[in-house]
Amino acid sequence: MQQQSMFMSEADLPLAARLRPRTLEEFVGQTHLLGEGKVLRRLIEGDRIGSMIFWGPPGVGKTTLARIIANKTKATFIDFSAVTSGIKEIKQVMEQAEHNRRYGEKTILFVDEIHRFNKAQQDAFLPFVEKGSIILIGATTENPSFEVNGALLSRCKVFVLQPLRTEELVQLLRHALQDERGFGGQKITISDDLLQAIAAFANGDARSALSTLEMAVLNGDLSADGSVTVEAASVEQITSKKSLLYDKTGEEHYNLISALHKSMRNSDPDAAVYWLARMLEAGEDPIYIARRLTRFASEDVGLADPRALELCVAAYQACHFIGMPECSVHLTQAAVYLSLAPKSNALYMAYERAKKDALTMLAEPVPLVIRNAPTRLMKELEYGKGYQYAHDAEDKLTNMQCLPDSLLGREYYRPTEEGVEAKFAARLADIKAWKRAHAPKKNAAAAPPKSAAPKTGTTTEGVEVPAPKKAAPEKGANAENADASAPEKE
Numbered sequence: 420m421q422q423q424s425m426f427m428s429e430a431d432l433p434l435a436a437r438l439r440p441r442t443l444e445e446f447v448g449q450t451h452l453l454g455e456g457k458v459l460r461r462l463i464e465g466d467r468i469g470s471m472i473f474w475g476p477p478g479v480g481k482t483t484l485a486r487i488i489a490n491k492t493k494a495t496f497i498d499f500s501a502v503t504s505g506i507k508e509i510k511q512v513m514e515q516a517e518h519n520r521r522y523g524e525k526t527i528l529f530v531d532e533i534h535r536f537n538k539a540q541q542d543a544f545l546p547f548v549e550k551g552s553i554i555l556i557g558a559t560t561e562n563p564s565f566e567v568n569g570a571l572l573s574r575c576k577v578f579v580l581q582p583l584r585t586e587e588l589v590q591l592l593r594h595a596l597q598d599e600r601g602f603g604g605q606k607i608t609i610s611d612d613l614l615q616a617i618a619a620f621a622n623g624d625a626r627s628a629l630s631t632l633e634m635a636v637l638n639g640d641l642s643a644d645g646s647v648t649v650e651a652a653s654v655e656q657i658t659s660k661k662s663l664l665y666d667k668t669g670e671e672h673y674n675l676i677s678a679l680h681k682s683m684r685n686s687d688p689d690a691a692v693y694w695l696a697r698m699l700e701a702g703e704d705p706i707y708i709a710r711r712l713t714r715f716a717s718e719d720v721g722l723a724d725p726r727a728l729e730l731c732v733a734a735y736q737a738c739h740f741i742g743m744p745e746c747s748v749h750l751t752q753a754a755v756y757l758s759l760a761p762k763s764n765a766l767y768m769a770y771e772r773a774k775k776d777a778l779t780m781l782a783e784p785v786p787l788v789i790r791n792a793p794t795r796l797m798k799e800l801e802y803g804k805g806y807q808y809a810h811d812a813e814d815k816l817t818n819m820q821c822l823p824d825s826l827l828g829r830e831y832y833r834p835t836e837e838g839v840e841a842k843f844a845a846r847l848a849d850i851k852a853w854k855r856a857h858a859p860k861k862n863a864a865a866a867p868p869k870s871a872a873p874k875t876g877t878t879t880e881g882v883e884v885p886a887p888k889k890a891a892p893e894k895g896a897n898a899e900n901a902d903a904s905a906p907e908k909e
Contacts, residue, residue, distance in 0.1 A: 434629045434633040438595055440483050470548055478583075478626035478628075485529040497512055497516075500530075501531060527553070527556060529557075534561040544571060583624070589611075592614050592617060592629070605636075606647070607649065610649075613654050614632075676698070679698070687758060688754070695708065705747070705750060709734055715757055720757060720763060721765055722840040724760040727760050787805075791803065
């Protein structure tokens with residue numbers, strides 16, 4: 420009676436659970452790890468398992484591999500869930516593992532959804548992994564670099580499991596139709612095209628593929644002889660809406676935004692629009708995408724097309740105004756514009772070069788010549804002495820030193836010849852040529868340059884400059900007040 424009850428409960432399990440592989444021979448996919456001669460297969464077959472983490476999307480066989488290891492190993496195997504367990508349960512399991520170790524018995528602890536454990540819970544495993552009380556096998560759908568403590572991660576080998584290919588899923592579906600644990604005892608009629616459609620819909624997830632097949636069979640046309648025919652209309656109804664794999668806080672979030680960035684950088688508007696759609700249709704915040712596009716406009720386009728930033732800011736504002744789904748077209752406009760725009764990372768590189776110097780060089784004081792001097796004391800300390808107001812020069816240029824002495828000659832901004840930036844490059848070249856021609860002589864470095872002379876005239880270089888204008892103190896004001904109230908030319 421007890422056995423019949425157990426059989427009935429097993430028959431009521433979902434198809435994916437009933438068909439869970441029991442051996443490596445039944446396992447489908449992950450040939451890069453489990454093919455003949457591959458490292459993970461050798462470890463399992465040789466019962467030489469060490470601490471490891473299985474990382475991959477849902478439905479690729481992480482838990483199944485752990486069950487296969489449980490069947491193959493001579494060690495005590497403990498199945499542990501991060502969803503239902505806490506510190507108390509961890510301590511109990513660790514005590515049992517330590518007891519087993521004293522008697523020379525190994526303990527393999529499988530922790531499903533290990534990323535759901537917080538830092539304190541993960542830390543509880545660490546001393547037992549270090550002294551060999553347990554062999555830890557963790558399974559996670561999240562990047563272990565982000566979700567697993569570094570100390571624990573360093574003691575584990577990470578195996579990356581890939582989504583199953585469509586042909587592998589089709590193989591799995593055919594097996595389900597033939598295996599007695601599946602639909603092997605029934606006559607099921609379903610075309611190869613429909614199996615392909617179910618496999619494609621599953622998007623690499625074996626559990627999803629088997630669940631979809633089970634639903635299609637249960638909703639098929641039942642004949643008098645007990646046979647079932649699965650029609651295309653039924654499959655289309657079941658697979659009408661694909662559930663996109665996306666976690667707005669997980670790795671896939673960063674993978675997709677990276678794909679969008681790199682597609683635009685590679686001037687591929689079609690790929691850019693596709694990745695944009697993937698994010699938006701999966702529920703990504705359009706404001707987040709708009710912010711990233713704004714960053715791209717300056718980082719990867721910059722002055723090669725200054726209008727790119729304007730357009731992206733406009734798209735950002737449009738997302739605020741109308742939201743989804745209407746703002747999708749504004750983001751598409753921005754993404755396509757950025758893809759087709761000439762590319763320059765000169766602004767990004769300029770800041771990175773300057774940042775490096777700012778962090779590593781001596782924090783030199785601002786040169787006195789370009790300091791502001793609103794008070795008499797500051798003037799007495801020669802703040803602003805020798806300052807040359809560019810607007811008073813005929814060429815709107817001076818040879819005044821603005822960088823600290825240790826950084827003289829540094830070039831942070833190096834314009835490209837792409838798009839509009841070519842004009843900026845030509846302008847910068849002209850400015851540098853003018854400054855070289857008007858560089859002060861070494862023996863007269865302290866003397867004010869002729870281009871900033873107090874009287875209008877012609878310099879030795881033939882450049883005529885007007886006399887700088889001085890702000891006169893207001894009538895009746897004392898000298899100190901006049902200094903403080905006079906407008907500063909900055």
